[in-house]
Amino acid sequence: MEGRLNYEQKVLISEQLIQGTNFAKQLRAQLNSDSSAETLEALIQGILDSYEKSLGILKWSEPIKCQPQYVVAATLGATSVPASPLSVNNGSSRDDEFDRGLAAKEQFDSREAFKKRKMLPKWTNQVKISPEAGLEGPQDGYSWRKYGQKDILLAKYPRSYYRCTYRNTQNCQATKQVQKSDHDPTMFEITYRGNHTCIHGGSSTPALTSPKKQELKQANDGNHQADELARFRTGLMVETENLDLGSDVTEMPCPFTFPSSSAGLLYCENYSSSGVAHKGNRGGNFSSPFLSPSTPESSHFSLTPSPMTEFGQISSQRRSESDLTELVSATNSPTNSPIPDWDFSLDDMGFGPDFPFDMAGIFP
DNA sequence: GACATTTGACCCGC
């Protein structure tokens, strides 16, 4: 370390502290209600995680640099060969020498692509939804296409694999995995990988407008919800456009996906496995907190379209189940919604105007 | 017909 924290580290730390603060607030609120032990446990764990991560950041001995993985993640979409760079060459045998050579090259490329794919930023969002939503899990603002389902060892429920609908047309590499929690059937664990580089898939022009089915699905969900979504997405639009996430700019997909966090726990899995914020990782493991306020006045988020419970869930008492499900998913858009959405007051968190970091440096 | 989902098979890393 250079002896001083750079602003990215400060952001990381502050974010973790904010997260911890929020967890603590929520825990306090939960203590006054009849919350389940699991809920309390989750909050406590969240607090511990937050502070452990902050400490972990403080222990970094080197300045943060943009991780190679991020470069890969950010540029893959823009630089990959349009003709399905990730297409698998299945190792199929070809007869003539030329084709064999080609096949070998393709196989190599495929392997490289596989590695790259594995290095894509990955983060997990736990979303609590109504049981009626079934195994499909909540909808989010993107257009996903299911491409697989697998029974996972020791897991009660199968894991579903989705990729961006515009993968082929726009080479959007975003994927997600949805798995129902073993412990809590109303909880979905959604693991996102890669960022949307598609135009349609982003928050600015959500899936509502593209695939027919989703259009219909959304239409059936009622006007009220549509209004909520519209308001939410309007809040996202300006910022995502400014970010130009579709290009090869450095992305910070995980850290600032606050919309996700409004619906549940969100945590990033880093590219390494320790689960603690790592040096050199600019974006991974920001463990995007759910910053949803325990009270409306405790902080203000432009992205909070609906009342929240203390645990960052939309109050099912105030909303119909279907609304809940959709709103959860609406606020669950994982990508293209980085820091500009960070529209909360640091003052409320105890970070005064003198808190020594400069958010402006994050975005070019 | 276009698009989405299902599902068995395949590939890769561990």
Add this chain to the structure above:
DNA sequence: GCGGGTCAAATGTC
């Protein structure tokens, strides 16, 4: 060899 992730043909839906 095993398990997770992905492919792609078959099938379903609109």
